[in-house]
Amino acid sequence: MIQTIKLPFYAKLACILVSLISFAYIFCITKDILTPVLLAFLFAVLLLPIFTFLHTKVKFPRHLAAIVCMIIFISFIVGILVFISYQVTYMANDFGTIKKNANSFIIEIHKFIRENFEISIGEQKKYLDSVTKDSVKNGQAKLGSAIISISDVLLDSTIMIIYTFLFLIYKEHFKLFLAKLINKENHSVLKDILSQIKVSINNYIVSLIIEMIVVSILTSLGLWIIGIKYFILLGLITGILNLVPYIGILIAGIITVFASLTGSGETSVILGILIVNVIVQLIDNNILVPLIINSKVEINAFVSIMGIIVGGAAAGISGMFLAIPLLAILKIIFDRIESLEPWGYLMGNHVPRKFTWRVRRRKIEE
Template identity: 25%
Template sequence: MKEANSYIINIAAFLLVGVLLVHILTNAQLILLPLAWALFIALFILPMTQWLEKKKVPRSAAIISVLVIVTAMIGLVLYILSFQIVGLLKDAPAVTNKLNEWILSLQEIAEKAFGITNETIARQVSNSLSGIINNSLGVLQNSLFSAFQTITLITVIPLYIYFMLYYRDLFYDGFLGLVKNYRTKTSDIISKVNNVVQQYMVGLMGVTVIIGILFYITLSLLGINYALFFAVLLAVFNLVPYIGVIIASLAVILYTIATTDSLFYPIAVLASLWFIQLVENNLITPYILGSQVRLNPMAALIAIFVGGSIWGISGMILFIPLLGVLKVVFDEFDELKPLALLLGSYKTQKRMKGQESSEK
């Protein structure tokens, strides 16, 4: 009876901690979100700053140099994309007219096949527009808040990155000082988490660049205008597993439908994007990222939806490596290894079982 009561108490405590954690993450978003981005970016550029420090470059100068180089590279990409975006905006009226023609054709097909009149469709559209108008103030408020958050992220993240890298030794020693009885274990976990996050970030960047190039080559060969913009869009949205690339692909396919006179090109684009995604999921990502932060699809989807509900698009991207970090931590404790197995992929579980059987 006592064991059952203690088990119920442990579950209740676990749920309470989970609710408090979600509450804190949601309400302290403006503080924690830039810290999370800064932490992952800092771990990503840490090897570059360490390399410069080994070359006798002062730590502050090394950090600033790497930040300037990374910012310049991002600025160059955005500058090149700006020309594509300007051209795309110029073509927007023609694209809109072509999509309207497709909608009218679909209306005629619906009227002939199902007896749905244009008046019914127009009434539904009118009702939808009235709903949009009624919610416009709320959307505007959310947009202003999102813009404020974006400006805050852009201005604060570089400062966080600088201080994290400059005072990393103090943070490390101070954290170990809080866990005096577990210094060796904690130091080992920090080292593993650091290596895993660095490998994940570098691997993710490599995967993004590779599939971006593949998308660009494919769209260029098919003669799709603004192939560079759409390739970057697809590669960036691919950072949100399973969902992001579907949304970006729909945008590309709709644009292809609106700018071509044959169904061959939309079908060819769809087939090409699907094939690249298939190659990326089964060959590129497993080879580059490996299985250290390899989560099973169900855990990844839950992380995406939970992250999206808490931190929006940033949460969809960040909660995958955060869950991977938790998996690494769970692997270090025998009591928590079942949770690591729940999060891990099937191949990872088979590998771990093989190791256990060989040890026996």
């Protein structure tokens, strides 16, 4: 018979911290391998309702149901990429106008700097020439690294699709493996954890899609009001890039400013773009995220921001995207294990009641 060893609080705390640090270290040194696996796991959970419907209701064989799910998933991604590339092709026809308006805008900036900072246009051009020479020297190296990065993305995407397919096929196999790891009396807790993880991840990804659609619509509407030509394309790009915390919206803003030069290079138009982006971000951060995202994953803002920063430092953009669902999974596990329940409460988004210390007074013996 296995006896349970009761450890003091400081020993439990040390074991928990060592375990978390060990998992974080393993993830950092194997991030190139684990990142596609974790992304595939999220997409497999998202596709699981479709797979279950095809396999149990329509009576498709397991492999055929998984293939149909992957076709639906790939078709959705390819459809978005085709639409974007179709719109970008039209935008490329306005390259001459973009170049002309960009030159006009640069001249206005030169004049503004000369009038307000008393730096002549010649001195400004000399500085820009020196910066341009340095960038030309590093251009070939940057081009080579960009090509390698694109090839890595394509390879990771292919591997991720294969992993997603395998997760769907071996779903029951993985469940049986987890059941064999723990005692039978804890199988009900394991079943509850797995079901809650599925619900939480599904809610999170669906919420992200809803947020992306709302941000795309609001941005497209704002750009249409100020007269931007390709407002639908730019709104969609903003909604997609908004999925990447912090960095995405900055990249979307730069792309929108660049695309606005197809119409006119006036400063008022660029100022209008910045105002639209700021207003959409205020709506997103103060209404959409608390209402749609935080209510689904039940992770407080402090832990979310820390997780996103740590995820970005560990695995870049993929780590930032994975941070919230991984934290949600950890919270579900912590909430259902008695010794880890305080950590789950710390990560949660609960509104605490007023706390009063209960001190047990000892009787002083004379």
